[in-house]
Amino acid sequence: MDHWWQKDISGCGLSGIINWDGKRISGAVIKKSVALMHDRGNGQGGGFAAYGIYPEHKDHYALHIMFTEEPGKPTRDFDDAMKETEAYLDRALAVDLAEDIPVRVTEKVPSHPLLRRYFVKVKQGSLKGTNMTEDDYIVSAVMHINDKIDNAFVFSSGRNMGAFKGVGFPEDIADFFMLENYEGHTWTAHNRFPTNTQGWWGGAHPFTLLDWSIVHNGEISSYGINKRYLEMFGYKLALLTDTEVVTYMFDLLVRRQGLPISAACMAVAAPFWKDIDRMEESEREACEAIRMVYGPALLNGPFAILFGHGKGLIGMNDRIKLRPFIAATKGKTVYMASEESAIREICPEPKEVWAPRAGHPVVVEMGKGIV
Amino acid sequence: MTINAKDVYYRDLNERVREEIKKGAADVVLDNVNGQRYIADGLRGKATITINGVPGNDLAAFMDGPTLIVNGNAQDGVANTMNDGKIIINGNAGDVLGYGMRGGKLYIKGDVGYRVGIHMKGFKSQVPVIIAGGTAGDFFGEYMAGGILVLLGIGKKKNEPIAGGYLGTGMHGGVMYVRGEVDPRDCGAEVGILEPNEEEMAELSAYLKEYCKDTGHDYGRIMKEKFIKIYPKSSRPYGRLYAY
Numbered sequence: 001m002d003h004w005w006q007k008d009i010s011g012c013g014l015s016g017i018i019n020w021d022g023k024r025i026s027g028a029v030i031k032k033s034v035a036l037m038h039d040r041g042n043g044q045g046g047g048f049a050a051y052g053i054y055p056e057h058k059d060h061y062a063l064h065i066m067f068t069e070e071p072g073k074p075t076r077d078f079d080d081a082m083k084e085t086e087a088y089l090d091r092a093l094a095v096d097l098a099e100d101i102p103v104r105v106t107e108k109v110p111s112h113p114l115l116r117r118y119f120v121k122v123k124q125g126s127l128k129g130t131n132m133t134e135d136d137y138i139v140s141a142v143m144h145i146n147d148k149i150d151n152a153f154v155f156s157s158g159r160n161m162g163a164f165k166g167v168g169f170p171e172d173i174a175d176f177f178m179l180e181n182y183e184g185h186t187w188t189a190h191n192r193f194p195t196n197t198q199g200w201w202g203g204a205h206p207f208t209l210l211d212w213s214i215v216h217n218g219e220i221s222s223y224g225i226n227k228r229y230l231e232m233f234g235y236k237l238a239l240l241t242d243t244e245v246v247t248y249m250f251d252l253l254v255r256r257q258g259l260p261i262s263a264a265c266m267a268v269a270a271p272f273w274k275d276i277d278r279m280e281e282s283e284r285e286a287c288e289a290i291r292m293v294y295g296p297a298l299l300n301g302p303f304a305i306l307f308g309h310g311k312g313l314i315g316m317n318d319r320i321k322l323r324p325f326i327a328a329t330k331g332k333t334v335y336m337a338s339e340e341s342a343i344r345e346i347c348p349e350p351k352e353v354w355a356p357r358a359g360h361p362v363v364v365e366m367g368k369g370i371v
Numbered sequence: 372m373t374i375n376a377k378d379v380y381y382r383d384l385n386e387r388v389r390e391e392i393k394k395g396a397a398d399v400v401l402d403n404v405n406g407q408r409y410i411a412d413g414l415r416g417k418a419t420i421t422i423n424g425v426p427g428n429d430l431a432a433f434m435d436g437p438t439l440i441v442n443g444n445a446q447d448g449v450a451n452t453m454n455d456g457k458i459i460i461n462g463n464a465g466d467v468l469g470y471g472m473r474g475g476k477l478y479i480k481g482d483v484g485y486r487v488g489i490h491m492k493g494f495k496s497q498v499p500v501i502i503a504g505g506t507a508g509d510f511f512g513e514y515m516a517g518g519i520l521v522l523l524g525i526g527k528k529k530n531e532p533i534a535g536g537y538l539g540t541g542m543h544g545g546v547m548y549v550r551g552e553v554d555p556r557d558c559g560a561e562v563g564i565l566e567p568n569e570e571e572m573a574e575l576s577a578y579l580k581e582y583c584k585d586t587g588h589d590y591g592r593i594m595k596e597k598f599i600k601i602y603p604k605s606s607r608p609y610g611r612l613y614a615y
Contacts, residue, residue: 036406039381275536278556320509321485324447324466339446340465341406341425353444355465355484357535358509 012205012217013040013170013191013338014325016306017346018313020369021332024052025187027179029346034189035171036345037338040217044199045192046173047165049156049206049213049308050184058160060096060119061138061210063089065145066153068113068201071240073150078114081151088149092141093120101164101177108172113201117162135210135255142209146238153202153239158211161310165190165204173204185366186313188306190215202239207247210255211310216243217338218323221301229296246305249297261314265361267294269319306336312365321358328353334364372396377403381427385409392418392437404443411439428465431458434475447484450477453499459585463505472499472518479503480586481526485535486510491545493517502582509535513559515603516544521575521582523550523593532557539601543608547601548575550593558601561608567600 015033017025030048054062065085067078089095101115122134132140142154156163161184164177170191174180190205206213220226220242227237227245233256235248246268253264267290271279276287291298302322307314315336317325328335328343328350335343340353356362363371372391376384384407391399397418401410404424411420413433421440422430431439432451444462450469457476466484469477474497482505489510491499499518504525511534512520524533533551540559548567555564567575575598583590 039408274556321466326465339406339427340444341427341446344405344425353463355463355482355508358485 012045012193012215013037013342014189014215014217014304014306015335015337015342016186016188016215016308016313016315017333017335018186018308018364018366019333020185020312020364020366022052022185022366023332024183024185025333027174027182027184027187030187030189031171031174031179033335033337033342033346034191035169035174036342037191038169038171040338041169041191041193043169043172044167044194045165045190045204046168046170047163047190047192047204047206047215048170048174048177048179049161049163049186049188049208049215050179050182051158051161051186051211051308051310052184053162053182054119054160057097057119060121061157061159062162063118063120063142063154064101064156064162064164065116065118066113066155066201067116067151068153070151070153070202071200076151078151081149082114082116084149085145085152088145089118089120089141092123092126092144094123095120102181103176104178106172106175109166109168109176112166112176138210139251140234143234143236147236155202156206156208156213158208158213158310161211161213161308163206163208163213165206166201167199167204186308188213188215188308188313200240203241205241205243206308207239207241207244209247209251211308212247212250212255213308214243214247214250214305216246216303216305218303218305218318219301220245220299220303222299225296226299243305246299246307249299250307253294253297261312261363262361263290265314265316265363266290267297268299269316269359269361270294270298271359272319304338310366312363314361314363315356316361317356317358319359325356326353327356327362329370332369334362334370336362372398373400373402375403376401376405376407376424379407381407381409385412388420389414392416406446411437431456434458444481445479450475450501453477454497461586464503466508468503469499469501472501473497474499477501478582478585479505480588481505483507486513488512488515488518488520490514490516491518491520493545500578502578504586504588506531507534510537510540511535512539512542512545512547512601513537514541514543515539515547516542518545519575519578520545520547521549521578522547523588525588525593527551538562539603541608542601542603543606544603546571548598549601550596550598553599553601561603561605562601563604565600565602567598571600572598 067081069075097119304323304325406427408427429448435454445464447465463481483503485508502521539562
């Protein structure tokens, strides 16, 4: 991997749905929503994250792996990359099911990587003598494959969830992966408009790690400092797009360091000092502490992100709202998207529709609703 | 003349609207609009277009004459560089409304988003007017150079500010009227705050009467609360910047 590579700037379209009561929704629904914003992308990337789709394997980590070429790199036979990866997986993990990810080849997505999924568990005894958790172990396996095995990229690694992404418009990628055959309680979708480098399969959104997934519209101008900070904690940034840092940042702050999600959101979109000065003392102290401790976690630049995980969905904006973001509710379902019309396309009569304030996340938790 | 816009791609819809107006239609109704971009962009003449639904981004950019009535919420970028005509939005509207607007009227019944009225400008008889019924986000009237920008705060929750930060930052022309109070710390350094005088209130009242007729708000109730006037302290705040 090339540590000098900087970033790929994108400006895109997002949509997300969560039924916090756990009712599962067909992939056809999220496809319809993101397809309405077709013109926010340019066919260089579309993708989805889906939660609750593998109930029959819910205790397994579902590794979605693509064997593909990488921009600017020599390429090799994908079968070789697959064999090397599978040999590694057999050594490192207990693989209970290995199969092709079902796809439907259409003229809209004429070529595609070798796409496989592996339902795995951490072998008994693997953690002995380490201070790692099962999640840590899976993260290290993901980092190993992405960093050390050429032409192999893990594009999702959570339990009972999966990412589906590639080069194409999102509606065409949905058809390619036959998302109408999946049902999940939470979905996010992305329509990509890369502006700095060519789109490639690994560079489509979402970016995931364990069950964290991020779809992002905007540009992380602070990518360099965020990347170096994450590298200090052992993350390998291999996917050539700025959005990757957001995924790993939430993994670091929430899973590894145990911050509440609201505090992690505050770290990445911290209030301005002028606004902190006007806060009540206890709130001011908390904000000051977060800004000082987590300075390198601050995401600068324009962004709207949807951040999915197994127990909820979070949507948020940068601090001065340089990208669009709308939320809506109906019953126990919460919708978030770049455009109100994308929500109304699948929910014509929402109970409430609003534009969340800049830097103020909308946090939905399974079983609870908006918190 | 009614067009069903359900699932019609924006290019086809806009072509159809232009054709009808070219053929002489004075009233065009668009039903089931959802997300179609660029409606009425650059359109001239005196036609009235009624939009039932949520139009897409960049509604009425460069529009020069027609009247639009939106029965629904509007998204981002309404009335960019609009020159003449009138837009009535019977709902809320998004960010970056009336950017560089140079004439005509934009009346919004509900709340508006961030960056409303940035760099509006006016000259002699060209006076762009934006009136928003609810609250606004940050950067309201940033770099404003002319015209009239009004914010009413109807339906505002207690303790909720009527507008966000950076209000009127860089303002160097035109005038804003806000119904209620703003915290001077949320305003740009370039603006002053005064009570409007009688002549100014008379001009504002005329616009508000028309606004209430168009949006269904109660004029009497609106006038029960006090307005403040926000004005640029200098027409050339940066004249000496970089010069000495």
